[in-house]
Structure formats: structure tokens, C-alpha cells
Amino acid sequence: MSSRLRILPAALCGVLALVAALAAGHLVASFGNINASPYLAVGNGAIDLTPLPLKDFAVRTFGTYDKTVLLGGMAAVLVLVSATAGLLSRRTPWPGVAVIVAFGLIGGVAVAARPDLTAIALLAPLASLVAGTAVFLLLHRIATRQQATDSSRRRFLLSSVGTVVGTGVLGGAGQAISGTRDAAASRAAVGQLVPAVSAPPIPADADFAKLGTPAFLTPNRNFYRVDTALSVPQVRTEDWSLRIHGMVEREIRYRYRDLRDRPLVERTVTMTCVSNEVGGDYVSTSNFVGVDLADLLEEAGVQPGAEQLFCSSVDGWTSGTPVAAALDRSRGAMLALGMNREPLPLEHGFPARLVTPGLYGYVSAVKWVVDIEVTTWKARQAYWLRRGWGEQAPIKTESRIDTPKGFDTVPAGTVRLAGVAWAQHTGIAAVEIKVDSGAWQATTLSAEVNPNTWRMWWTQIAVKPGTHQVFVRATDKSGYTQTETRAGTVPDGATGWHSTTFIAS
Template sequence: MSALKQAPSIAAPRLSLAMATFLGLVALVTALGVGHFVAAFVGYQASPFVAVADFVIAHSPHPVVVWAERTLGTADKTVLKIGLAVVLAGFAVLTGQLSRRSAGPGQVLIGLLGVFGIVAVYQRTDVGELALLAPVLAMVAAMLVFGWLHRRALPADAEPRTGLTRRQVLQRGATVAVGAGAAAIAGEIIADTGSAASSRASIGPLIPARKAPPLPPDADFVNLGSPPFITPNADFYRIDTAFVVPQVRTDEWQLKIHGMVDREITLSYSDIRNRPLVERTVTLTCVSNEVGGDLVSTADFIGVDLIDLLTEAGVRPGAQQMFATSVDGFTCGTPATVALDPNRGAMLAIGMNGEPLPIEHGFPARIVIPGLYGYVSATKWVTDLEFTTWDARQSYWLQRGWAEQAPIKTESRIDRPASGASVPAGAVRVAGTAWAQHVGIEKVEVRLDQGPWQQAHLSAEVNKDTWRMWWAELTAAAGGHTVTVRATDQSGYTQTDHVADPVPDGATGWHSVSFTAG
């Protein structure tokens, strides 16, 4: 009996690595595009990319947060965007690689990522339940597109004639990707039509009933190297936890004051706008500011006295903190005694340097409380003020190890010469800035190398809640030198030379700059 001929075995078809990667990336672009488009109708913050990024920020371990602040400074959001994009791209590549024979594994991974996006949106406090449509539809669209392209790139019966050519698959995938990109752009345009920018533009001039006193002519020493006394809005430092700047229209904004109060009140923007407005010149400082850092700025803020609003609500004895919440869910705890101090000058601000608050600085309204670091006093996009105890509620930064009480520390900085600068030998002009908000600067001293301290010339004091500029002239022989500065505030305290990190309640130490004279 002759041996039967065996039919040649046919290898199970599978996608090439390049094609599998391409399909995964197209699915990712589809999810992001659809999610962003839908978010334009249900809430911009519901865009899956935005929601996931904010989720990462909110749940990052404290050491990671501290490292990011110290290492990246104001570039942390940009780095996070790039990092998240890289991670998502890697996930898309993995999705394709695990699906070279079947679309099933990839669709499972897309589903898992979609669930993560749904959870991230669900936990947001600045969007409604309809916002869940954005991550859900993004996930469904990505799964359908991935499966559709996979079937055409790898027909189930493995017959080449029933599938599409490689070029056809690439063309269809590219078409889908372009369409998803167009959807994202359309979503951005739609969102902009009802954005905070158009609302801000319609406000008109903010004219305070009580204007800040005019600045004296010697409020700064710009010609000697100090910064201008008033920081332009575009240059004002920005530190917050918002991955994407919240977009809040004035007709949607409300401020609720409740908790341990006699009367719960809710205020609209027009309620605030129609009150007599006050203008105050205030220097704000971030607790993350290193010795010699630039996270300090000054502006003329326009708004209403916070004490007036709190008096109307009737804060009860026993309230320990004003627990402020931003529209994006960020929380901040201010000592109630400070918020209620009639001499503190605490404000609900709606304007900055003669115009409505810039969107990135809290439009429509923010809290401004002189003398406290921003993380306990300067909530942007504020919508809720609850009076409670320290034990009952713990704010965002307190949960991460920062201090409960955070008065701004007396500090000084050298602005000129710059570190590493070369200057002519002989008379050397040194200039800088000092601040001790709500106490005031009494004097500034500088020394060259380890020589004697020399008192610097101070600018005119605008008020005790603002910085003061200083300058001094030193004699430097040819060679390398180090200049050091220290300030004394009006309580008689001279800043310490003890070096301390910003955590948990602000950095300390003397600022020094090395330069070469020749």
C-alpha cells in the first residue's frame, strides 16, 4: 500500500511588525481624536488625554511631585504631556504587536485603557455625568477601527485575494488618522466658540472704587538690574496642578460659601462684578521657590474684600480653616483666622493689572491672601469655600506632606550680576529683590566674598505686602568673587543662613552669586 501524500501545511497568517504597529497607532489616534471631539460638547476636561494626565498629577507619589517641581520647574506640564504621549504611543505599539495573528488581544488592551480613561473622567469634579461619553465613545471607536483594519490587513480565510493590499491598508489607516485629527481640531474650534476667552473678552473695563496708591518713582531699580516693580501678566509666574487650564465662563461660574457658617450663600459673577471693587498691590510667592528663585511676582489685583463675603455668611466659632476648591478639583486650606482678619487684605480677585484675570491665572475668580504661600492662600478658578476643621478636611498639598501653616519667609535675591557673569574690575553695581509680605523689609545687606556686610540702598516701600528692590556698589579686584545677600524684616528678624529645602514650608538660606571681575 502506497503512502498517502500529506497536504503541505499552511502557516497561520500574521501581520508584519510594521503593519501591526501602524494599526495600533491608528487606533490610538482615533481614540484621542474622537475623545477630544466629543469633549467639546460634554466638557473640555473630559478629553481622555486631559483626564488621564490630571489623574496622573493627582495620584503621583509625593517624592515624584517634589522631584518634578525641583527639576522641571514651570516646564513640568510640558514634560508630562510629552511623557504621556510617549507612554500612549508605546501602549499602541504593544497593542499591535500582540495582535499580529488576531485582533482580540489588541482590542482587550484598548478596552483596558478605555476603562482607565473612564475612571479618570468619572473622578473629575468639574464635569457632569454626560462627560463619560467622551472616553466611552473614544474606546468604542478605537476598538472598531482596530478590528476593521485588522480584518482587511489579515483576512480570516488567509486568502490574499480577499484582503487588501498593504498600500490599501496604509491608505485607509491614514485616512482614518487624518479624520481623527480633523475631529480633534473641530472639537478645539467648537470648544473655543464657548470658551473662557470669549467670556473674558466681553467683561469690559474693571474700574475699582478704591484704587491702589500710585507707585512712587523709585519703586524699582530697573536701570540697575532689578525687575520691574509690577510684573506684566505674561511674565507672572504660574504654578498649579492643572494639566490643561480650566475654561470657565462667567455665566457658568458660581462661588458657594458654606460649612460652619450661619448662612450658606452662593454668588454669581455678576454679584461680584457689581459690588464696589478694590485694587491692591500684592506680591505672591510660591512655596516651591528655591533660594534665589524667580517664583515670586507682583501685580495690582482687583476684586472684593473677602472679609465682606465671609461676614455675610457668618463664620461660626470653631472653624479652623477655609477649605477652598477649584473648578478642577484642586483644594487648598487657609487658616480661618487669616481669612477672617480684617487687616489682612484678603481678596476674591477678578482682575489683574487693569484687566480681567488672565485665564491661566484663575479667570473668572481667584483667592489672593497677602503674606501666605500660594498653596494655602491663592486658589485659582475658585468655586467653593467651606469652613471646617483641620481634622475634617485635608487639602491637596497637606496630603502630600506640606505644612498646615505657611507664612511667607523673609527672603532676598541677587538679580545682577548674573551667576557666572564677567564684569569690569573696580566698582561693581549689585542689585536685587527682597520680600517679607505682611511684615515689610527693613534693610538689605550684601558682602563681597567673606568681607564685612554693607547696607544696600532700598527702593521706596509701596506697602508691607510687596517686595522691595535694592542696590549696592562694591569694589572688586580682578579675579573671581562671590557676593551674598541677606534681608532683615520690620519685625527685626534677619533671614537665616541655614539652608533648608522648600518642603514642608518654604526654603531658607542666603543667596550667593559668583562672578569674575577683570
């Protein structure tokens, strides 16, 4: 009967085999598409399979760190399972090998399911399987046969250190190789995007930033980001193209230079995520620079009966934009190349994305867009539509209190309130506030830039010492006033009055 491994070496065999497997898979994936890395492929698969309420909880709870939490949680689970596999293999290595094979199969299935990967990408999970199995068997043999003496223990220790160093080199090499296709240099080479038709200047009184509202234009670094991409796609302008096909008179493919050389237009647009809770901050405004989407569609010749633009990102994510909204020139849908006179940031869709004012981002603003199929709603269902979200997704009239913050302590007497409201493509007509159980009071609105942007508000109230609750509601230019009824973000955006509680002392 073979000797029984001690607990620590047994667990270490499993963990080090896991590290070797992930490093080898990452290295092989780096020569093609980094999304073939089994760790990322399984993570992306987990995102796709996560139930809608759990997705909504993750975005609401962790915000832009939701992907970091997912990857960290995956890492913890993998380490725990691999250590357990090692412990189950104290007498024989085969339980650990079985776990490694199971990991390899899961990675292979995850890679095969990715719409942006080809069959050759399966080499990455295969490399993980081979490397993990080889390292596990090697370390297990050394630990089993040579754990009796100090010199043999040193050999196991040296082998473990060597595995750590080797996997570090492999993983680093994979990261370096994938970095050679980093799109940052391509983005830098684009230079400043100067529109032929500029957006009207932003009036000085378009915000009340000194009174507690956001600045009217959101700096690129602060623009909200919500998407399903675990790793930011790296697409160089020289490799990028956009195909428009389907229910069109002629299929057209545009290269980046084709669009960059056109007279560019600039539009000021506020975008909102459907995951934005009442009072949330998934709303931002930018001067987008690009070309009219209607121009591109008219050049292709949209056929009668077409209902949606089934748009695909380079990483396989899809959205469905209503054709009527895309062709509505009063709305001003764009294929955007830049934000605030800079090329799009990598995380916001460089080289190109869609921007369709007045619709939530999941149907209107696909990033890293490479394919637009003109089709019907029945023929194709996009990513979120398959998961029960709404089809048309017009942005709902909403408002928010930015100051005072919840449970702030302020001096009793005159208190300043300020915030923001939005009703994209309709426009805000009025914002009112109510303190405790009092009557609704009008506020002062900022200058309107255009109906597709948010609008700031502020007012002053007199309060006595104590705890107070203030509510806000907006009325848009159609005459609709926000409902008090609370609804969650699913399936087509949250509703309800935002409120905040503060203490006057």
C-alpha cells in the first residue's frame, strides 16, 4: 500500500496544479483571443447563466466592481476545490486527476460556447488540462515517494517553488503577448476628433455644480460603465470594420478610415443604464463625435418590414435597436467614434459604438460594435431580450437628489437642495420637491441644452432642528409627472420618487 500524503503537501499539489493549468491556458489564449483563457471563458459563461435577479443584485450592490467580485469569488472557489482535490488524493492521485479533467471539460465547454471564438480556441483549455494533470502527477509522485527524509522534503519544496516560478513566467508571458495587441497605441494614433458640425456650446448655467449638482458634461474617466465584458476588448482601428447586412438593398462594410474621413458630427447626449435604481448614478452626459447612423443605413437601403438593428459586439454580445429610432433624424442616433473630442476610451467601446438618444443602453448603445443585421424582432433576439427585458426600452422620466446626501447633518434654518432630472428625447419641464408631509414646491431649473440631456435643479428650504425627509419628482415636456409607485429595474427601468433623509441641528 502506498504511503499517505500529509495534509499540507496534498493540498499544495492541488493548488499548484490549478495555478499551472490557468497559466498555461492563459498563455495559449494570448496568441489568439484572450477570451479563450479558461478562467475568463468560465467567468463569461457564469455571467451569461446567472439568473436575472442575481445579476441585478450584483450590479446594484457592487456597481462597477461586480466583475472583480465575480473573478475573486471564482478564484476562491477554484482554490478551495483544488485543495480539496489534493486532500482526496492523499493515497492515490486519481481523484485529483478526475477533478482536473472535470475543470478542463468545463473550460472547454465555456470556450466552445463563446460566440466570438473559433474551434482553434479549444487549444487553450486543452493546454490547461495537460499542464494541470502533468504538474499534479509530478508533484504527487515527488511528495509520495520522498516525504520520509529532510532531503526529499527539500526536493518537494524546490519543486513547488519551481512550479510557482514557472507558472508565473507562463502567465506573465501570456499577458505580455496579449499586450502586444493592446489597442491603446491604436487609439493614441487616432488623435483629436474635430467635428465638422459641432454641438452648440454648453451654457454656463447648464449645471449648478457649485450648489451640489454634477458637472453638466461627465469626464470620460467618470462616465458610468455597465457591461458583461470581463476583459476589455482590444480592437485596433486597422483591424476593425462594421458590416451592415440583412434586410437591406446592398450589404456594406465600413473600415475605420472610411468613417474617420467623413465630416463628423458632435451631439450632446445623456445616456442612462436600465440597471439604474431610483436615485442611482448610472447616468452620464458626453459630447459624442461620430457619424449619423441614419446616413449609413440609408446607404445600405433599409427594406420595408425591417424592425430592429441586431447589433453585435466584437466579444459576441448583442443588442436590438428599433429601426424607427435609428432612422429618426430628430433623435440623432450615431455611430460614435469619440467622447468629449477624444477617441472613445477602450472601456467605452473603442473604436466605435452606437449611441441612440432616449433609449436605455442595453438596446441602444452596443460597444465595440462590428456587425449590424437589419431584421425583425421575431427573427433575432438580443442578449437581454432573451432574458426577459423589454423590447423598446424608452428611458423613463426620473429625478434625483444629490445634496444633501442621505443622513447628512446640516445647520437648521435655510438648507440648499440640488439634483438632476432626465427624460431623454422628451425633455424636462419642471422639478418639484416636498419636505416631510408638506406641499410640493417648484425648484429652479438650469438652462436646457437639448431634450436628449439631463437638466439640473436647485432650491432652498427653511427647516427646524430635527430629522427631515425630502422627496423629488419631475414632469417632462409631454406633461407626464413621475409616479410615486416603486418598480425595480426589470424589465424596462425603475420608477418611483427619490428621497433623502437629513438631520438639521
